[in-house]
Amino acid sequence: MASGDLERGGSNGKNRANNYYQSSSTGPYYLESTEKQWTSWLVPMFVVANVAVFVVVMYINNCPKKNLGFDGSCVAKFLGRLSFQPLKENPLFGPSSNTLENLGALEWNKVVHGSQGWRLITCIWLHAGVIHLLANMLSLVFIGIRLEQQFGFVRVGLIYLLSGFGGSILSSLFIQRNISVGASGALFGLLGAMLSELLTNWTIYTNKATALITLVVIIAINLAVGILPRVDNFAHIGGFLSGFLLGFVLLLRPQFGWVQREHLPAVKSKHKAYQYVFWVIAVVLLIVGFTVGLVMLFRGENGNDHCSWCHYLSCVPTSKWQCGKE
Numbered sequence: 001m002a003s004g005d006l007e008r009g010g011s012n013g014k015n016r017a018n019n020y021y022q023s024s025s026t027g028p029y030y031l032e033s034t035e036k037q038w039t040s041w042l043v044p045m046f047v048v049a050n051v052a053v054f055v056v057v058m059y060i061n062n063c064p065k066k067n068l069g070f071d072g073s074c075v076a077k078f079l080g081r082l083s084f085q086p087l088k089e090n091p092l093f094g095p096s097s098n099t100l101e102n103l104g105a106l107e108w109n110k111v112v113h114g115s116q117g118w119r120l121i122t123c124i125w126l127h128a129g130v131i132h133l134l135a136n137m138l139s140l141v142f143i144g145i146r147l148e149q150q151f152g153f154v155r156v157g158l159i160y161l162l163s164g165f166g167g168s169i170l171s172s173l174f175i176q177r178n179i180s181v182g183a184s185g186a187l188f189g190l191l192g193a194m195l196s197e198l199l200t201n202w203t204i205y206t207n208k209a210t211a212l213i214t215l216v217v218i219i220a221i222n223l224a225v226g227i228l229p230r231v232d233n234f235a236h237i238g239g240f241l242s243g244f245l246l247g248f249v250l251l252l253r254p255q256f257g258w259v260q261r262e263h264l265p266a267v268k269s270k271h272k273a274y275q276y277v278f279w280v281i282a283v284v285l286l287i288v289g290f291t292v293g294l295v296m297l298f299r300g301e302n303g304n305d306h307c308s309w310c311h312y313l314s315c316v317p318t319s320k321w322q323c324g325k326e
Contacts (some may be wrong), residue, residue: 163189
């Protein structure tokens with residue numbers, strides 16, 4: 001990992017960095033008394049799995065043996081072969097970009113021309129360093145546990161994985177000269193699902209306006225971070241859009257009164273009409289979006305050729321920094 005690279009290999013690398021500002025006010029639900037609450041176990045397992053993968057990556061990286069010393073000596077040498085690459089090479093306290101690439105980081109050329117589509121998934125489980133890992137796992141705990149408690153492990157697990165996959169597809173379409181790792185696309189998917197869940201279950205919310213404004217501000221701040229250099233905002237955007245649409249499909253709640261409908265005979269339908277409309281539109285958009293994205297990717301197309309201004313979504317040049325070519 002070259003100097004200044006916070007998450008991607010190469011000096012022009014992009015970061016799936018994130019700063020997930022959390023607030024309990026984003027989910028002021030009114031829950032009917034008989035609604036089931038789930039025990040969260042999948043999200044903690046995801047955290048354990050990510051930490052375990054990072055330890056394995058650092059063991060394979062073996063800085064004391066493989067570091068040639070051009071960028072300095074290994075950091076935290078007392079950890080032995082788990083010690084980190086020199087800070088000049090990787091300021092996030094992690095492995096080299098070569099190690100990440102060998103172990104499944106997202107790399108456009110290998111995905112398209114090397115028939116290694118599995119990298120669209122494996123990159124989600126890799127992290128560039130301890131700081132990167134901690135930021136993502138804390139965000140996953142704050143966002144994921146609440147969602148899993150309310151909707152169960154199947155739906156939250158699907159949103160997490162499919163959003164990460166969607167983020168990888170969009171990242172590959174627009175950023176093709178660097179490697180990428182990180183769970184940020186999946187985490188943005190959970191944020192997107194929180195927003196669509198609020199919208200599709202609007203009638204059972206209390207403090208609706210406050211909840212919506214708070215959640216929109218949180219999402220906007222996190223997406224705004226993505227315009228900084230070396231941050232892979234395309235993974236963020238792809239994950240967010242995937243999760244937003246998946247939320248309409250997977251996170252529907254019955255309308256108020258359905259659980260106790262024997263006492264409220266006027267409630268004859270489990271869901272309101274607009275919820276079904278959102279569901280159909282979201283399913284169509286998901287199928288079209290994933291299909292078009294995968295076809296374009298494996299045809300070797302560059303998204304920037306079809307959108308001349310889209311590169312500004314991932315980096316906006318200023319007098320303080322420049323944006324490298326994608």
